[in-house]
Amino acid sequence: MKSQIFALLFAAAIIVGCRPASPANISEVTGTVTVDGKPADSATITFAPIPSGKSSYGRTDDAGHYHLVYTTDIEGALIGEHAVTIANEPAPGQATPAVMVPRQYGKAGKLTANVAPDQKNQIDFALTTKAK
Structure with missing residues (x-):
């Protein structure tokens, strides 16, 4: 019985040990995107490092x-x-999202965000349809 438990623990350690570790220069990023207070569904969000990466x-x-x-x-x-760029323009044949992200947010330079080290970053975007 002890040898079976040891074998299971050893196998579990090998499986967990094989998962790739995140590099030290990467942090988790999650958040919510809203437009005029409504959730923006089917939007693509891109974080492009400044100046490059x-x-x-x-x-x-x-x-x-x-x-x-x-x-x-x-x-x-x-x-x-x-x-940061955010857009949800549907491809031909796809259903139109319920809440459309204004095109201005799909252009580089409109939005920025800072990803902090060694933590889970919660970065929310409250977008508006009103021109700024």
Whole structure:
């Protein structure tokens, strides 16, 4: 019995140990996107490091929630300042999202965000249809 328990614990340690660790320069990023107080569904959000670096991407769900991915194996974004773009223009044949993100937020320079080190970053975007 003890040998079976040991074998199970050993196997579990190997499986957990094989998962890729996030690099030290990446932090988790989640948040919510709203437009005039309503959740922006089916929106693509991009964090592009300033001045340069690999971008992270995410997509909002029906409640406007997103989480960023850096690669297929690593969630989050590079630590530091980012130019943020948010857009939900449907592709031909796709249903139009219930809440459309104004086109101005799909342009670089309109939004920025700072990803802090060693923590879970909650970065929300309360967008508006009114011109600023």
